[in-house]
Amino acid sequence: MPNPANTPRLQLRGITKRYPGCLANDQVDLSLQPGEIRALLGENGAGKSTLMKIIYGVTQADSGSVLWQGQPVHLRNPGQARQLGIGMVFQHFSLFETLTVAQNIALAMGPGQTPSQLEPRIREVSARYGMPLEPDRLVHSLSIGERQRVEIVRCLMQDIRLLILDEPTSVLTPQEADDLFVTLRRLASEGCSILFISHKLGEVRALCHSATVLRGGRVSGHCVPADCTDLELARLMVGDAEGLVAHYPKAQGGAPFLQVAGLDWTNPDPFGCSLRQLVLQVNSGEIVGIAGVAGNGQDELLALLSGEQRAPAPASIRFAGQPVGHLRPDQRRAQGLAFVPAERLGHGAVPEMSLADNALLTAFQQGLVAKGMVRTRKVLALADEIIRRFAVKTPDAQAPARSLSGGNLQKFILGREILQQPKLLVAAHPTWGVDVGAAATIHRALIALRDAGAAILVISEDLDELFQISDRLGALSGGRLSPLQATAATTQVELGGWMAGRFADTSTPTPALAG
């Protein structure tokens, strides 16, 4: 053992970081032993990300000290942190989209190693840890889940002594997450310390030796997750945990609203996923959940439903019987569609624009524009209402979308879509990276929207979530959709099988589609 057992790998003393208008970290102490897997829990905006960025050298603390293996260090940039053996997988990825997987990894490894030299090692590391990667694929053609694999593999390529993971499992299937945990446990047994941020309490309990809970920038408690119930953990995080582990009654649904019949779409990207003979029906007043591992056609299906990608045949997608496959996104919205894309910044919201402008972005058909002019007062009122109803933490509606934490922005985007009272809501990963409290808010809002008669399609990789809120379930695998099954009539095991492609081909179109 290189270190005496009592010297912590990492020690934080009195870390304080202030941003304009908020105290992100307030006198935070933390100590991490070699080989320890520590969970960092807390609501969105509790200061977890800021603390991680300080450890990784992205930002500097206003006061307090960082001790690495007992020695005080002053980390000025991530390069320094990497030299010490600290690796981090960010919630928002730090990859160059125009480069290949191998080139991205080579960049992080510094000069001396060309991408082609690294390729065998990338294949080896990614295969060893169960994260298949094609080193010569361009990153922009990868799905979110695949990009995250690149990030993780990139950290594992170097001699790593502390690995920081910001919600690493949110895009993995349960099986993949289990595989990752095997990897992480192996790393820990080799002496690597791991800081693990997650909102999935079950995972934290299964993986982590200990947990530190942050609330409002301060350490609100320590615990051994294995000895705590979900409710106890949640209470440490949010103070008040009423209604967090809710059970929602299942609904039957009424007339069909969204009908997808025989949708075939060939992806021009040779590495992308093509859709094959998709058949899907979502009724008013029900939530249909679609599971699947990232990169199995979710992005393509979402683009075809939102209208960013026009369908080859107008009639292959219908809203209430009307063919809409040829319509633009705004025209589909006029017919009652609302849409929450997977990427919040840069797709669902313009990072540089204020929340008010971002409210206008999709809600402009809701009477916010008169005679070509923006009705600023109404836009502000809408933004304020979203912020109030969905408890978005922000100074005001003029704050740029970029300044919000991931979960807060997600609440805002979902609120923006829900307040438009859509007839059909398509939501991708509605609670990805969102804390338990906010996730409960979002789930309640989705259920309320369902009970108000909207058809809702949720595409998610979080199976617990899908089982909790969906009335019917299916899975995408290799661009094909499994038959939909009532939630009560299926199990996680069966759904997992569908995600792996074990279902009968349903290329026969549903016969009774109302024209």
Next chain:
Amino acid sequence: MLLSLEPRGQQSRLMLWCSPLLAALLTLACGSLLFIALGHKPLPTLHTLLIEPVSDLYGVGELLVKALPILMCALGLAVAYQARIWNIGAEGQLLIGALGGSALAVNIIGMDSRWALVMVLVAGTLAGAAWAGLTAWLRTQFNANEILTSIMLNYIALNLLLYFVHGPLRDPAGFNFPQSAMFGDASRLPLVFEGGRLHAGLYFALLALVAVWVLLQKSFVGFQIKVLGLDQRAAGFVGFREKRLVWLALLISGALAGLAGVCEVTGPIGQLVPQVSPGYGYAAITVAFLGRLNPIGIVFSSLLMALLYLGGENAQMAMNLPQAITQLFQGMMLFFLLACDVLILYRPRLKLRWARRTAAVATAGAL
């Protein structure tokens, strides 16, 4: 040695607004050094350059005469630049505007109705818009880079103008000078006040100012233009039509440049000459950025730019300084503005050669 730029954590909005002022001060300081090197006393020279030209009402009028075309071009450019459409072709659009207006004006010299002026102005504006439309068409149809096409169209425009001035539009009674006949009085812009050259183009410029301000700050089209500029994916996600917005932004841009051009030939010049513009369209690029693509900011920066033109001429006459001084000051201004912006947004860091490895890793990790 390796110089690298790291993004600053907190960007100061105040500093970003001050940066044009800072750039102006640095330009003055560097200009003074330049004058010293040339053997002139800096303060009197700056006085000649910047104060003397506007020390009387006539001078102020001249300042506005110079500022108007720059202002109109820059307002149009601001619309395009907000959508991140880099129209560098205001100069060509201005020349074609002047050419289009003149082609009509020399054929209706005898017409005595006020409609003559209206027709000439409309013709010039449309010609400018059409010239920008070429760029829009190339971009939307063939995905051709608008920076390249618009620059190249500038040279085509200039040569078209020269051809017409030397050929079909040359004044038959003009002793073979390369210029058109003087326009009829009915197609000349009236003066704002007697004794100066300030013309009714002022009202068009003010109108354009208000229109562009409303478009960019208040209208939904302006909002779409800004979204397109900031985040193309978000614009696609909500169904804003990129091609239409590209066309619109470029047509507005070209129409205003065309209007600027036709106002020059129907205003102070009165006929078509080869030197319609001493580079107003290029100066407008600097002006648009100096004014932060904000219509109000552009008013101030175009006045400043006009002052440099005026002062350059004055310094040439009074102190025998080369005319290039104007361009030098323009260049310094843009350079210092960009430099200030970069330094406000990023922190420079010098690294020794051996530290390069760290630098590469840091850049990859920090993004």
